[in-house]
Amino acid sequence: MSRAQSSHGPSRPPIAFVVLAAIAVVFFLLPLIGLLARTPWSDLVSLLASEVVADALVLSAIASFAAVTISTVVGVPLAWVLARVDFRGRALVRGLVLLPLVLPPVVGGAALLFALGRRGVVGEPLYEATGLVLPFSIWGVVIAVTFVSMPFLVLTVEGALRNVDVRFEGAAASLGAGGWTVFRRVTLPMIGPSLAAGMVLTWARAIGEFGATVTFAGNLAGETQTLPLAVFVALETNRDTATALSLLMVAISLTVLVLLRDRWLRPQ
Secondary structure, three states, X not given: OOHHHHHOOOOOOOXXXXXXXXXXXXXXXXXXXXXXHHOOHHHHHHHHOOHHHHHHHHHHHHHHHHHHHHHHHHHHHHHHHHHHOOOOOHHHHHHHHHHHHHXXXXXXXXXXXXXXXXXXXXXXXXXXXXXOOOOOOHHHHHHHHHHHHHHHHHHHHHHHHHHOOHHHHHHHHHOOOOHHHHHHHXXXXXXXXXXXXXXXXXXXXXXXXXHHHHHXXXXXXXXXXXXXHHHHHHHHHOHHHHHHHHHHHHHXXXXXXXXXXXXXXXXX
């Protein structure tokens, strides 16, 4: 191997970086160790088999996958507009889209309540016209988790669209392909890994959402109580159940993220 080749090869990391990286890993690992140490292993199956846990698990699954679906359907076009269309106020629109990332979830839930509640700006005329009440229902859960999780998909897909080589799209268009065909046959495959990453991040954020959900949808067992809300209640009444639920959420989230990382998010 030549000197030029060796100069570009992998180098040994500075020992300080290794030590600091190890500290960071321990920082993330310690809570998991604490959770595993407090888990009531002998009663784990019976604790997770309760009706309350089953209802919370089903509702969390429905709400999180609904959030991913809604975020994909409307978030991908929004990301495309932000990445490709130069219009006045684009920075403001992007700021509004990303606001839930920095906004306290409870504030987001309160804002949803003021807008979509029974006496909200939109919720009141909606109720008078259709009788539909969004808060304290499964629809409220879906809206709350979608509100806080969609920015992850928009941000990820917008970044991917900005990095796409538009010459491929131009070549397809010059051969007679329409706008939708270009997006479906050329653009979408190129941003596929990033879209998958955004969907995974959206799902992970949705299934762990607490603040906006409890504020906008309430914490009604069997109706609006998701897994995080069930953990919150169990911490006050039954620590073993809270620990078992926490372990379940960690196991589900970690398994899905690791598996999808290997299949979809592997660097190209």
